[in-house]
Amino acid sequence: MSKYAVNKFLFQIDRDPELLAGYKADPEAMVARWEAEMAPLLGPWGQTVEKSTVVTLTPEERRMLVEHDYVGLFEMGAHYFLTLTIFIGIYEEDYMARSGPLAFQKEYRDKLSHWIGKQYPSVAL
């Protein structure tokens, strides 16, 4: 499991409107591009010289990111703030237009309801 890699993906995509739009439109292509072009570079800020060989996704992590599987991401211990923020960025407007304010946030919450009263998966790395 490589929570660091998943969190790095969420951090980097969420802070760039073009990448975020790409992740919304074609998640599989965006994840593939990130793995090829961004994950192998040191740090989260987009420098292009120093390489990093420590950031790799497992097949299951790749699947969760490709499928926008925020329940799975919660359950593997990806950071809740990064996960919530990026998927609000992707889905909120569409849900709002269809079902009103906070519709996406409430659906997200309710899909996690089986965790109420239990100890959540740790976000510690």
Next chain:
Amino acid sequence: MATLSAVLATTHHPFFYKATELTPPEEQMPQAAEWKSKVESYRETLTAAQPDLLVMVGSDHFHQFFYDNYPTFLIGKQPRYDATFYNEVREFSMPTYELEGHEELSGFMLQGLLDRGFDFSVSHELKIDHSIICPIITTRPDGDLPIVPIYTNIFAPPLPSPKRFYQLGRAIREIIEEFPTDKRIAAIGSGHLSLELGGPRMFEDHGPDPEWDLQAIEWLANGDIEAILENVTWESMSKSGNATPGFLDLILMLGIAGPEKAAYVDQLDLYHTREMYMTWYPDGDPRKEAAA
């Protein structure tokens, strides 16, 4: 020596500006007017203290800092600070700011913290996020005073203990009072009561643990650090909501205020979270002096 004229501890709600200023009145949430009124009353507690400088305590929410290098405690030392990140504008419609800094007090604070065993990180290119901009919006919306920003990690566990946050507050208090100036300094910090983000208890009609919120407010309002240290742990906070460790920054603010009763205590129960507005006056309550 400097005068510490006020200590403010508050929750920060990034939707306040959008909910009360940007949403047309007919579409506002039912509590919008009450919320705005409470914030304006709270703002007066800072205005009355006539500050010249602000020491601001907050926490970066994965805007500038990431797991490649996440500082536990960090101070900014810059002549000015940009504020509000792209994804905060996107999600919260928050305004951007350019805030003046105070390099001399930043440097004095950094050295004073190192001398007291708090081995801080320092940034000379720090951008400020909503943990500091929310209280600017609520308590000093003109953003017209120089700031010294202090960031803590309340987000990426493992975290320092509640006791350490309190002790850090005590150290900050000492250093402010040793700063050789005739200026009046206010310390403003924001954090959370019980809060859930990205979990099964978020965006409910109330915060995830409304009873704990009331208890926490009572502890802070009474300056009851003993009860806090007896009862508050990482585990206990996490049980009340996965983002509840933001309470640590309110414990830090109690450290700056000291184990004293607050002069001003207010709160507002909202959907998703409860807001808290608290002020101490270490140099005497200027509102009483004005009335006398």
